[in-house]
Amino acid sequence: MTKFLVGAAIALTLASPALAQRDAPVEARVDKLESEMRAVQRKVFPSGAGMMVEPQIAPSAPTSVEATGVPATSAITDLSARVASLEQQLASMTGQIEQNDYRVRQLETQFADYRKATDAKLAAPPVATPVAPVGGPDVTVPEAPEPASTAAVAKPSTGDPAEDGYLYGFRLWEAKRYGEAVTVLKKVVADNPKSRRASYAQNLIGRAYLDDNKPSLASIAFYDNYKKMPDGERAPDSLFYLGSALVKLDKAADACKVYGELSDVYGATISAKMKADIVKARAAAKCK
Structure with a gap:
């Protein structure tokens, strides 16, 4: 019976290289070998399934084994360490990518x-506030002067509609005719979305709103330029x-x-x- 048990153990030992090639962890493979060994023992000792064959090795065996020069770390352990290192690096990179994606999504949502x-505020009709008449002599309030005619701003003619439109809008903006500049520049973006001047025009729309003391409209124009034309x-600038x-x-x-x-992006x-x-700008806004 002892010979049969030893032979079964040797067969399991010889089969271990094939098992080591499987994807299961080393601990799982060891557990499986122990289970199979117990099954062999039950066959060898049918009347005493709990019996264990003690190894014929002296108590000082661990010292002699260490003296044989067998490396403490096997090839499987080395490979597992390398895989663990790669997994840690991949996890770190994945975490950074997920953080950047989360920041962009958070900014877009806000x-x-x-x-x-x-x-909604812009769509709401303005509420007129009645002004109570004030006693006393009538006071004539002079009307605000009308803006100068756009004829005073020369329209370029280079043969490139996108270039001409942007330059004309730029000149109107320089002349502080912000409303007219916005109208011209919006047409440039709508008619020439693939032109490099589309990004210029959309940014200048925001600048015109900002200079015209309309920060809400300006913020939308700037964000649209970054979102729709990030390159x-x-x-x-937007x-x-x-x-x-x-x-x-x-x-x-x-x-x-x-x-x-x-x-981060640019x-x-x-x-x-x-x-x-x-x-x-960060200092002025008291950014942390």
Whole structure:
């Protein structure tokens, strides 16, 4: 019986290399070998299934085994350590990507809520406040002077509709005719969405609203440029001015998030001047 048991143990030992190639953990393979060994013992000792064959090794056997020079770490253990290291690196990279995605989604959600509220305010009809008549002599209030004619601003003619429209809108903006500039620039974006000037025009729409003391409309224009044309040449500028618009709307915390987004997304490509402007803007908004 002892020979039979030893032979079964040897057979299981010889089969272990094949089992080591399986995907199961080492502990699971050891548990399986022990289970199979117990099954063999039950066959060998049918009248005493609980009997165990004691190994014929002296108590000092562990010392002699260590002296044989067998490495403490097997090839399987080394491979497991390498796999664990790769898994840790992959987990770290995955975590960073998920954090960036979460920040973008959070920014989009917050701005979508803000835009919805702003659109609702703009759509609401204005409430007229009656002014009580004041006693005394009539006072004639002079009417505000009408803006100068747009004929005073020359329209360029380069043969490129997108270029001509943007330059004309730019000249109107320089002349502080913000409403006219917005109308011209919106047409540039609508008619030439694939032109590089579309990003320029959309950014300048926001600048015109901002200079016209309309930060709510400006913030929407800037965000649209960043969201719809993130690779446009004026997308970084729009993010920067979006922060300025949010500060004017008393939303400094949101402005700080925008400045952070600007540095994270475009930090490697923006100019040194813009980087310095971001530092100043963060200080003015008291960003942490």
